[in-house]
Amino acid sequence: NRSSVQRYVEVLRTGCRCVEIDVWDGSEGEPVVKHGYTVTTEVSFEDVIHAVADHAFVASEYPVIISIEQHCSALQRIRQGEIMMKVMGERLLRPPWDELKNGIDFDQVEEVSPWSARERFLIKSSRGCCERCRRPLPLYDRCVALPTMKLSRREKEAIVQGELFVEPQSSDEEVRHTCHMNSMPAGKVLKLCSAAGERPLQRWNTRFLSRAYPEGTRISSGNVDPLPLWSCGVQMVAMNYQTPDMGLLVNEGLFRSYNGGCGYVLKPPELLGRPAEPSWRLRGPRLRLRICCGHRLPWPEAPV
16 A cells, blocks of 8 residues: 555544554665555655654644654664654653763653643654664664563563562663563463463553554454453553454543543553442443334454
């Protein structure tokens, strides 16, 4: 299919607060956005950033998270940093920087709420690294407020045991902070939930950020059911907006119906580690319906 920036415009104008950008090396040093290993065409990364910046806060003033799926060389990552700083300017939420270490100063990172970050952009991405010298890329990393950090084997074991902190085994081992984002296929999240149980995973996600996305084997671009993932405490579940299936409808039902449709919904108390609301407080007026007839009803889905 022929690619364009119009899809980003459409989903942002519906109130979506997180978009994914799949970035690859382009010609003449300019990064491009495309769906890798397919026959889709490409669009300029700069055009996509301009489209996001122009339409991000039409439907909602709350922050937009840009999840960058990074496939670029060091030079084109640097170019991405230049583009994002130029186009988004002060609206780009940047992490505190340690000039001596030439990296993010995690000790100075402050917790950000959707309210405090209104009309701001947060970049979620892996941090840059030069292919030759293995040194960081400050011009790109200064844009990344939500650095990606995969769950280690020891962290998975800690989740199963109900622990929240993993002691580093060496000075070189990176410590997870609250701004780090763990991103996993939905199947692996559910597998971890099955091994650890919902409660330990919910407890882990009261402190750290998690994102789940559909497996690459979903060639039809179908969506996962977000409910089991939300029940595990996962904050972000990636959806394919081009496929209006049951998963997308459930997602739309939550985020368009609650909290004024602003794109953010507070977790229920039990997912925040607090006591659940008494059942008597959850009772509201009851509505009884009597269905007299119906027509043009869809066929039930075939059993899997």
